[in-house]
Amino acid sequence: MKNISKIITAFLLLIITQSMMAQEHKARVLVLFYSDNGGTYELAKEISKGIETQGNVQAVIKQVKASTHPKLKDIPIASVEELSSYDGIAFGSPVYFGNISTGMSEFLSKTVGLWTTHALEGMPATVFMSAGSGAGKELAIQSFWNSLAVHGMVLVSNGIRGAENIDKNTPQGNTVLGVTSLASVKNVERPSESERYIARMQGENFAKIAAALKDIFPHKMTSENDIQEKTANINTVLKQKQIILPQVPKPAGNYQPYVRSGNLVFINQVALKDGKILNPGKLGLSLTEEQVKEATKVTMLNVLSVLNEALGGDLNRVKRCVQLTGIFNTKDDYTKHADLMNIASDLTVEVFGEKGKHARATFGASSIPVNSSVEIQAVFEVE
Ligand SMILES: Cc1cc2nc3c(=O)[nH]c(=O)nc-3n(C[C@H](O)[C@H](O)[C@H](O)COP(=O)(O)O)c2cc1C
Numbered sequence: 001m002k003n004i005s006k007i008i009t010a011f012l013l014l015i016i017t018q019s020m021m022a023q024e025h026k027a028r029v030l031v032l033f034y035s036d037n038g039g040t041y042e043l044a045k046e047i048s049k050g051i052e053t054q055g056n057v058q059a060v061i062k063q064v065k066a067s068t069h070p071k072l073k074d075i076p077i078a079s080v081e082e083l084s085s086y087d088g089i090a091f092g093s094p095v096y097f098g099n100i101s102t103g104m105s106e107f108l109s110k111t112v113g114l115w116t117t118h119a120l121e122g123m124p125a126t127v128f129m130s131a132g133s134g135a136g137k138e139l140a141i142q143s144f145w146n147s148l149a150v151h152g153m154v155l156v157s158n159g160i161r162g163a164e165n166i167d168k169n170t171p172q173g174n175t176v177l178g179v180t181s182l183a184s185v186k187n188v189e190r191p192s193e194s195e196r197y198i199a200r201m202q203g204e205n206f207a208k209i210a211a212a213l214k215d216i217f218p219h220k221m222t223s224e225n226d227i228q229e230k231t232a233n234i235n236t237v238l239k240q241k242q243i244i245l246p247q248v249p250k251p252a253g254n255y256q257p258y259v260r261s262g263n264l265v266f267i268n269q270v271a272l273k274d275g276k277i278l279n280p281g282k283l284g285l286s287l288t289e290e291q292v293k294e295a296t297k298v299t300m301l302n303v304l305s306v307l308n309e310a311l312g313g314d315l316n317r318v319k320r321c322v323q324l325t326g327i328f329n330t331k332d333d334y335t336k337h338a339d340l341m342n343i344a345s346d347l348t349v350e351v352f353g354e355k356g357k358h359a360r361a362t363f364g365a366s367s368i369p370v371n372s373s374v375e376i377q378a379v380f381e382v383e
Contacts, residue, residue: 292374
């Protein structure tokens with residue numbers, strides 16, 4: 001009996017080890033897209049389905065920048081550094097004037113470092129795009145190919161794959177370079193069934209090529225560990241310094257907790273803690289400097305918590321703190337605002353290091369909303 005259980009255990013261990021090894025040897029394809037309205041994302045999902053029909057290839061969907069679109073807000077954001085760690089990349093973008101969209105173009109312009117270090121050379125790439133009427137759709141894919149060719153990537157076209165099985169009574173976005181969708185041709189839902197089918201075929205074909213070329217060209221790998229380490233960075237700092245971010249305070253009026261404009265995030269907070277203002281009042285009348293400093297720390301933690309939410313929980317995407325403005329409820333003759341504000345500035349540098357150094361303004365006010373002793377306005381540049 002004992003022997004049988006030993007044999008079963010050994011057999012199970014063998015299966016587990018083999019499946020772990022198979023996982024390790026899987027090719028990984030990044031499906032990297034930008035989308036305004038979600039059409040490109042729909043194609044990205046079909047491309048991924050096609051990729052995963054190949055048991056030896058895993059698809060990873062990411063977008064190039066954060067989006068507030070409900071369909072897109074929870075999709076992870078790719079970093080430039082991680083691109084070289086994949087075995088192939090399927091790029092997706094809307095068509096803008098027969099060209100790549102601005103969002104994708106911005107991301108590609110950050111890959112100069114990868115280009116000059118030959119990091120993507122020999123890696124397979126394929127392109128899919130969401131168009132409106134379809135005007136200039138092949139031109140757009142071709143212009144996308146220009147950038148990928150400069151990187152030395154192996155460009156994988158789609159040919160007329162699947163064309164015999166599509167609905168020819170309705171205009172379709174298939175092209176020999178890669179699939180597109182005709183989002184503004186609305187007689188059927190877009191992407192149409194035929195466009196989705198071509199996208200899956202493109203993904204399937206691309207996965208075969210990525211698997212075949214895996215390990216042929218040694219990439220300058222940014223290993224998965226490096227990537228995880230990078231994203232764990234600020235979280236580790238917070239943990240080491242025992243800094244706990246509070247719940248994101250709810251807006252008390254007709255405004256947003258933050259606004260992102262381009263790469264800048266704007267945030268304003270007061271000393272709200274657990275639903276109440278910490279140490280309310282005026283410095284010099286009802287409050288000491290120590291109490292205002294305590295309120296300043298709480299206020300800055302609120303700012304960081306909102307920033308964390310604006311960045312989808314990844315504070316590593318902070319490029320720098322641009323400016324902090326501290327407003328303090330003080331008596332008219334008070335002059336040591338800078339000492340109070342240092343609490344917020346020190347905390348910012350403690351969390352973000354060099355990136356936390358910022359320009360600063362401080363001033364006194366005769367009153368601050370909800371009787372907070374302090375308000376902080378913050379501007380951060382983010383990825
Ligand atoms: C600035 C701009 C330029 C565009 N140019 C074209 C174009 O040349 N050809 C086309 O077919 N659609 C064009 N469109 C439409 C988009 O490609 C289309 O709405 C696309 O489906 C958006 O993809 P998304 O749903 O992933 O955001 C353009 C849209 C914008 C905003």
